[in-house]
Amino acid sequence: MLARVFSCAVVGLDGLVVEVEIDAISGLPGVDIVGLPGKAINESRQRVQTAIKNSGLPFPRRRVVVNLAPAALRKEGPAYDLPIAVGMLVHQGVLPLHALDDAVLIGELSLEGSLRHTRGILPAAAAARAAGFRRIFVPAADAREAALIPDLEVYPLETLRDLYDFLTGARQLQPVPATRMEAASPPPVLTDFADIRGQEHVKRALEVAAAGGHNLLMIGPPGAGKTLLARALPGILPQMTLEEALDVTRVYSVADQLPADVPLVRARPFRAPHHTISHAGLVGGGNVPHPGEISLAHHGVLFLDELPEFSTRVLEVLRQPMEDKVVTISRAQGTLTFPANFMLVAAMNPCPCGYYGDPVRACTCSMSAVTRYQKRISGPLLDRIDIHIEVPRVAYEKLTGLQPGEPSAQVRQRVEQARARQRQRFAGIAGVHANADMRPAHIRQFCALDSAGETLMKAAMQQLQLSARAYHRVLKLARTIADLAGSPQIESVHLAEALQYRPKDLLA
Template sequence: MLIKVFGSSVFGVEATTIVVEVNVDKGIGYHLVGLPDNAIKESNYRIAAALQNNGYRIPGKKITINMAPADLRKEGSAYDLTLALGILAASNQIKSEDIEKYLIMGELSLDGSLQPIKGALPIAIKAQEEGFKGFILPNQNAKEAAIVGDLEVYGVENIEEVIAFFDLGKPLERTHVDTRAEFYKRLDFPEFDFSDVKGQESIKRCMEIAAAGGHNIILIGPPGAGKTMLAKRLPSILPPMTLNEALETTKIHSVVGKVKNMGLMSQRPFRNPHHTISSAALVGGGSYPQPGEISLSHNGVLFLDELPEFERRVLEVMRQPMEDREVTIARAKFTVTYPSSFMLVASMNPSPSGYFNDKDAPVSTSSIEMQRYLGKISGPLLDRIDIHIEVTPVPFEKLSDDNKAENSVTIRKRVTRARDIQTKRFAQIENLHYNAQMNTKQIREFCMLNVTSKELLKNAMERLNLSARAYDRILKVSRTIADLERADNISGDHIAEAIQYRSLDREGWLG
């Protein structure tokens, strides 16, 4: 008897429906075809034990299973439940009238219980698009899949519940999620808040400007100055994610199995990879490509602590994704594209010892050692970082102050207001949403200077020996400062503040 059961394969951040055709006929043998990987080939052992422990069996006949489309490679253990139900239905051990109306996925344990799967959200979206009545999957993934409101999602603990549903008509409990309510409920409760930061008012101002314009930023300072603490709080002042952004971000995290019982992600992601990370782990890759850290930080923040300690080759692979806001991973037979629109926040010590121009420093560093250390960061990468700011240690008086600083929700209101101004400004320009994305032509159009501001900028560049690349960056940042003040035009004050945020372009830093 031939039975068709439906599963799904995730390719990039999109799912493809897989038709599992199970045919039970006279003879002996178990044949699984359709480019399954080793995890799927081993499934017959898990299925046999799970069925045996729940009062069923794999029939002693010739079983042929085809996973179509047969030219698409399938991987992972998530097809165990799909294959098991196909075998039971094809051997007439259970009824199968409605089995084709459901998409079924799940990894089986030997006792018949189900383990969570990866990619539940993109699979649920595909199931809803293709008109399936419902999606049956492990209970741990049910909340994630139930984000898709028009699809019946049933989370189950073991295979016995699924068998009872199809064979005996015993109803399963549907998982309901009020997506909008869940999303907005968690918006104003960030895990890390700027009110925890003592002192550092000028750095907090700088972070606010970076968030308002989407600018990449690098923090330079000695150990213990608070660089990491400040970076971790940046997502809390970024504008709240829209529902579309939240769905897009959740899909990427779902592919690598990082969502589970979380449901829809409402907080912007913050990724902090170690400096020993490889190129493939950063941008994505593998024989079957998975998203890397830059894609997992999509719509959020990628924090690279101790930037010069990263391998130069690893940092250079970020250059193209930072410009295009997506990363394409090519293999011999296919190409996968992952979105990677993130804010880069980097931190570094000013020298190998961690101290620079400090007479009281416990360890001194020669100028040659310092130049070699800073030279690990390439010019093209530095060219993509708009704001450089020096972070100094907080004095005891500030640390011991009991007064609460301004919280993240208050700062975020100002940031969101500035972003709204930019959204209206760039409404007619495709793929341009905030100031950091402006190219040279758009800078000339939207960052006009009066005579006084031009003269100020000219004098600053000459006196501070600022590089040519600093010019456009200063204009972008000054445009953001003006937006925060709701000013139509850039003034001399805006230019003067933006000039302060180009530390690494000054003489004595990078040469």
Template structure:
């Protein structure tokens, strides 16, 4: 007795067809799963056995062999439970063989036969669509997640008994009505830049950063408002496109972090990991690599507070993902690539005590100690941070001022206009903001007038900038020009961009190791 049931496996964000082949033969009773199955898949034997019995069906008292084909691809996860159980019942003649043809089946089984949700269902639905499958049987809890993928009939089930009744024709399940999916971007609620008093220079820098997708470092004394400014950055970021929302949702689906009843993530991610995190947690990893914080921040913000407190080796791992926009995790069994196009926003105190250069509170550190504290940040990493600004301590007159501050909605309008200009300019280049420009693109799209060129040449010699820093100044200047809707970069744009870079040479001597 033999059966074949189709399901889906995942490698990173990519789904691929897995055939669950079941053979039931006479002999000493046994239940074996082969085909490069990890421990979580092999444990399905006990879950499937108990689920079949507790659903009111007889478990075959024979030799059962399950092969997960192709056998050279490693399988992991609990989403093979339901197709394995269905395969056994088909081979045992409890379910007609022809009834399961054309179905993609996925789901985890509880011991009582109920079906639980599994991660990565959105990616599986996309794979099923690409493989021209028109029917999927999925856990009912996963239905909102797959609503974004049209062209497939979804049959949600809550238990193994429901699935068997459907395939045997006793109680057919009607295809689910998909939820309406809105592609409209949502604005994070509860936070607004109107809450921040003063700090106009820092707000302007963050507006420029949001408009061009630039990385930012905020340096200032404790209590100056660095974290408050950073946490409000998502409120001024440009609207998410449908494609961006889909990419973010796929990552969170695979990571098992998609909120319940969510079909599409409509807010840009904001990730703020603690400085004690490991390198694997930051970029992703594990025996079966999962997305790290850089991927969970895709199309959003990765906020690293107390930046010098992170391990230097951990921070230096960021350099390649920041440059490439993706992270490649190599393991002995596979190599998985996750996207990670994020804005790095970081905050740091100027020294160990936090008050070096503060006009109000005296610092207990020597200049050498302050330099040693920030020298934990390598020069190559600092070169990749486009905007480096000091956030001064607030004065009392700023706190008592009754003048209304500009709202996030007003800033966001300007950011959206600047991004629209960039989207139109780069429509044939597969990039969407100035921060993504390559060296060749900088020379083509960052045209500077004669006076601006003189300012740039003087700053390059005086600040001893690297070639990468030169290009990043031009990218920031291009963004400032876009905010003013200027086709050419002029001297004031260059001057403001240099002002955002001068910190790495004027405040201290960065390590170039």
């Protein structure tokens, strides 16, 4: 008798329904798995056999073949344990033949027959729903994640036996309630602007960056507070929309980075990979392709501290995703893409010793060493950073003497208002959510200057020798600064502030 149950594969961030067929063939007792199984799936033979036995259920005494369809899709990971085990029980007539025709089954089995947390449940549940399935059976640990998908009954399983008992009527099993998704209170602020003394111009730059989604680079000596300031950024970022939260959760689910008690990621990601990170760790990849740090930073911040310490190869690969907001990973079975719409925040010392240009401490680097250090960051990468800001050292006496600054929550309100203006402006324009995303045509449409502004811009272009790219950068920033001020028109003051954030030639 041919038995058939349904499961789900995850390709990139998308789920795809997979059929699991079981049939008997002639030969010695045992299990063959066909249909492009990956290595982990072949291991599932032993797990399934032991789990069935330890659940007090019978294992086929003949040779059976497990076919995973579609065959062209490579099947990876342990998520097929449960459907294979259940398929074998159906095949033997232990479970009724058509009881699971409306259900998708996912989950890794332990040897004793319990269900382990399995990655990628959210995209799988979404695919199951989209394919018209009514029910999904998942490890209990992952049920709240699956229950983010509406109109799908999510059955939590502690063990394989739970499912058997449920289908044979020996016990009840209730679907979990839909996971609540209404707006939560903003996540706690870990590093508050109020606790950072002085550095008002840097805080302002961070506010502008947050308001318009602009990339930002901080340059300054060690101990100036660059890392501290960067870590305060999440506290002023606008709250994620529900749609953004679901996007981010999908990435974390597939990357297997979703905290156990968090079915929905609410806080904007802040990722700070170490400069020794590998290429695959940063952009994603691997045998079973996982999202990398740039995708884990989707809708949030990618913080590259000590920027010149990153290998030039790693920095080069950032260019394409910064342009396209997605990263493409090529592999034997073709390419796949992960989202990577992040805000880049970078920090660096001005030179190897860190004190080039410091008013107090002398720099010990040779001129050529300073040049080489700064040249490590390529022009094309710098070109994609709208805000360049110097972070000078604050004297200790000044630090302790200064009043506490404005709290992050207050700054965030201005950022939210500026974002709301941008949402209105860009409604219906695909791929443009914030001022930083504007392309030249949008800049022409939304960043018109008045005659005073035109005069100022013309003078700046000549005196500062701004390139066309720099010109666009300044206009986008000026738009954000005007939005923060609640001004429909870009005024000269906004433009003047925007000009402050251009890259300075530190060696000049």
